[in-house]
Amino acid sequence: MSGRPSQRGYWIGFGVVLGLLIVAPLVLPPFWQRFVTEILIWGLLAMSSDILIGYTGMVSFGHSAFFGLGMYGAAAALLSVAPPNLWLALLYGLVGAGLVAVFVAFFSTRLREIYFSITTLVFSQIFYVIIFTWTAVTGGENGLTFRQPGLGLPGLGARAFTPTTLHWFVLAVVTLSYLVLRRITQSPFGMVLQSIRENEPRTRAIGYAVERYKIVAVMLSGLFAGLAGVLYAIQNKFAAPDFVFFLVSGEVVIFNVMGGVGTLVGPIAGAAFFLLLREGLSRYFEYYLIPVGIIFTLMVIFLPQGFLGFLRRRLNQ
Amino acid sequence: MGVPVDQILVQTVNGLVNGMILALVASGLTLIFGIMDVVNFAHGDLVMLGGFVGAVTIAATGNFWVALLVAALVVAVFGAALQISTLRPLLGRDPLTTILATFGVSLVLQKYALWQWGPSARNLPEPITGRFDLFYLQYPWYRVATALLAGAMIGGLWLFLKRGKYGIWIRATTQDRVMASAMGIPVPWVHTGVFAIGAAMAAASGVLFGPLGGVTQTMGADFTLRAFIVVVVGGMGNLGGSILAAIFISLLEAYASLVVSPAQAVIVSFVALILTLLFRPTGLFVPTPK
DSSP, X not given: OTTSHHHHHHHHHHHHHHHHHHHHHHHSOHHHHHHHHHHHHHHHHHHHHHIIIIIIOOOOSOHHHHHHHHHHHHHHHHHHSSSOBHHHHHHHHHHHHHHHHXXXXXXXXXXXXXXXXXXXXXXXXXXXXXXXXXXHXXXXXXXXXXXXXXXXXXXXXXXXXXXXXXHHHHHHHHHHHHHHHHHHHHSHHHHHHHHHHHOHHHHHHHTOOHHHHHXXXXXXXXXXXXXXXXXXXXXXXXXXGGGGSHHHHHHHHHHHHHHOTTSSHHHHHHHHHHHHHHHHHHTTOTTTHHHHHHHHHHHHHXXXXXXXXXXXXXXXX | OOOOHHHHHHHHXXXXXXXXXXXXXXXXXXXXXXXXXXXXXXXXXXXXXXXXXXXXXXXXXXXHHHHHHHHHHHHHHHHHHHXXXXXXXXXXXXXXXXXXXXXXXXXXXXXXXXXHHOSSOBOOOOSOOOXXXXXXXXXXXXXXXXXXXXXXXXXHHHHHHHSXXXXXXXXXXXXXXXXXXXXXXXXXXXXXXXXXXXXXXXHHHHHHHHHHHOBOTTHHHHHHHHHHHHHHHHOTTOHHHHHHHHHHHHHHHHHHHHHSOHHHHHHHHHHHHHHHHHHOTTOTTSOOOO
């Protein structure tokens, strides 16, 4: 397998992009350094959603719930122990997002197409309302603030994150997640998911338990979305209900469509494009979402494959 | 619990009034879905747009009823333009792409409203200021009039669909797009017309809702969500089901807000939606499909 020229091309490209991202914090000014880290985190969220949109053919409008629960899970861990512990935050965040994902997956996967989208949207709004109104635990509208944990291993003590080490940590998590997700999409399990996308009745007729595959896909997707939420909480030292609101889910779908669904890296590129567009436009025009919305709508009509859609085949080899 | 009977009755009236406004929004949404498989994510933003156009017209003319008419007409023309530019190219593609495209439109409309009209809510004046005694409070006649007016508009739509040439065109296109086209019905223009009608009804709801809850640029998302819930609970593309579901959901929320805060009462309708989808995905208020 690895001897094929296209495979080699893929890994060379992978290495070059990874290399650039490793060097990025060393050469970029502080603002852009932080910006690239943020792109990676949103990219991870979008990539988790791509498992559903691009590979299984289910458009989730509820990824803000998983992201938000990851955030609040991390917040719970960071507020409950002193000094704050990074790994505990990861654990709590993943457990939080995972529990929500089990719940959402169980109900939403019984429905297809737009009904799935609407159900996931409604579930995320349920969690939004709960978080928004349960002020005693979640801080309500103000959210929660906490201290940033240090990077450390059990028994070795922790060192505080610098922007550079935080970037590397995020990059490591995102790269690992990418490789794991890529492996999953190429596994027999991933093949079944893609077969569900192509033709669900036929997949069922062959004898696959379609519902079970879908449930696992939503749970997987939710776990990785929760991971992104933990990273965002660690970077920004707060958790807020705004991130559970369905507009965040909508942005995730925008990242996917802009970058190209079914490519895993496309959503990261989409997130980068969206955030750059926002950054560039918001300096001149407060209501940057107007041009962004227009560009997005035009892309849905004229470029449904997204920017990296033309690479889809090669990226999945 | 011991909730007094008079409170329950007041909430029943409230639920009915809100339900009729919601039914007006939802019937436009379900008509659009039924005829062209378009899930219009921007529907609530058309409500919002109607509310603001109404507010601007009232400021200029001082007459609520003129504002209602102007808002409906302006938003209908806007809706037609939107359908031609954005949704017509998507005809025949996956309905999911229409969610995406209209989500983009929704973002644009919301931010445009924020840009043009600012973040603060506008309260429209009530055109009917009389009140009557309803137990412990002075209930405004305007609310009752709103419910009746919304009912009249829905009734008008129903008559329009049942009688006359254009109603037949619309129903024929809903049943079989290709066959309707073969019979000489200008299907693309039927689509545009239906979208314009749906938009006008949304705009009218926005103006009618103005004196009750105020017009803000964020009201669109709220209306979209509620209308989605209603349309799914009532059975996608089913007009009568949507109206019953709108009243049902609004009553549920009104009763729930006796016990919990109105912000939390929304959860009741979310749960109603999920239960409907699980146990009767074709909708609560439609006959069981054979």
